[in-house]
Amino acid sequence: MYKKINFTIIILLGIVFFIPLLWVFITSFSTSKEVIGSSFPLWVSNPTFQNYIDAWNAAPFLTYYFNTFVIVFGILIVQLFTITLGAYAFARLNFKGKNVLFILFLLQLMIQPEILLFPNYQIMSQLGLVDSKLAVMLPYWASAFGVFLLRQTFKQVPFDLDEASRIDGCKWWQTLWHVYIPSAKPTYIAFALVSVSHHWSNFMWPLIITNSDENRPLTVGLALFAQSYETGAQWGMVTAGTVLVISPLLIAFFIFQKQFVSSFMHSGIK
């Protein structure tokens, strides 16, 4: 009885949560007449692919995809390098000022670059980097979050393994490569998924720092695209554009669902 009531509530909620996605998908295949006229919006009687063709022709989505890819993976690759070195230092070395440096790193968890919109814009303009993909990436090349996440994992590597590899004549980077990095594979995957989805979604910073299509990511492109077609008659096209932007993330999510969920879980246990 108890169970039944609660499950009914949860199933209803689940349907309510799912409707926006379903609706956007259906609208993207609807003609403008149906978008405005039909009284049951979760059904399309004459599905059309025209909205996708129009959206694709109205904005350079291919360039936006390419830019997002370059930005997201440009950030990730450098991050993997910096967090590995940083995490190794904090996990396995003793040095002067370790605690002070640790606290300084902690600061980035609270004051994330996306808050420092204006001062960071000024720095980029001093560096002559305004309107470049590099400027979108640079503030994120260090990740305190990544360092802390990885440090926890590195700490769990048995010290004996480290010593054994040294006795075998490994240099520190060989130990790092053969002992630490392989043992932290799940953490790397978790970090990569969180980083990619976060930067794929980032909007404010790229909006400010880019002003040409050659450097704009999908999110900024979509926002500008959507704003030029505000009337209901063009919803089909805007929803088609929205589907184009969200579908890579949704497809990735549905394929790697388990990893996604466990990554987000992982990232919470700091």
Added chain:
Amino acid sequence: MDNTQKTSKKKLSFSFKQNMFAYLLLLPSFIFLSLFTFYPTLKSIHLSFYSGPMTRLQFSGLDQYKEVFTDEIFKKVMMNNIIFIIGTVPTSLFLAMYLAIWLNKKMKGSALLRTSFFYPTVIPLIAVANIWLFIYTPQYGLLAKFLQAFGENGPNWLGNQSTVMIAMIIMIIWKDTGFFMIFYLAGLQNLPKDVYEAAIMEGAKPFQIFRHITFPLLMPTTLFVMIVAITNAFKNVDHLYIMTKGGPDNASNLLLYHIYEAAFTNWDLGKAAVLTVVLIVVLLSITAFNYLFLDKKIHY
């Protein structure tokens, strides 16, 4: 030379080398942290004491602060942030906990339901804004059509000062609940099973079990998620760009979006710097409160 002296000497020389080694490893991260976190933070603080156009900045002490703190729009924006937090955080946390408790059970369809609640998390906020803009549109939006089926005509949700905040809050609850649910699912899996077995043996009712066991044991998760939710409420403003631009009459404006307007629409650098300092102080206090106060209380 006795042994202890020898080892301490060795330790010292080793530690110099190790110090340098550690600093070198931290250097790459530190360069980017300095350039894009420490320096801009200090720069904002510095700039907040100056006013005037960029080329002729003049020291003005606390004048900028006075001006901002007496500004009616600033007061409204801060109030909006508080309303936004009160509206989103308790509801989404409660909903997330409720869903997690029931969806933690291995049952047919629970995986599908978890997906239905979690997928909004992976959609960029700017795309969410597009979708919900159409949901809230009067006359032919999804919500309007739903209400029309009952013979009602909904208001212009986003164009109305009294409804715009509620509309935003509902949208953010939709976006964030699944994300928080994941943390509760993780928290639930770490709870001790024998306590539950004992409680069931004693004949405890489901609600008693929740009140006396599950809820208190999930407290650390709740506090962690609460901190994440509150800081998110200050950081996530992308939707305002698409849906309302902070309007009507600043009724939906939030602090970070207000900074964006001050800096990039009005080019008022001094004001933007003061607002940035306010935001930094708010975020630092939330986290400091968590580390200094709550962390001690919950790790009994």
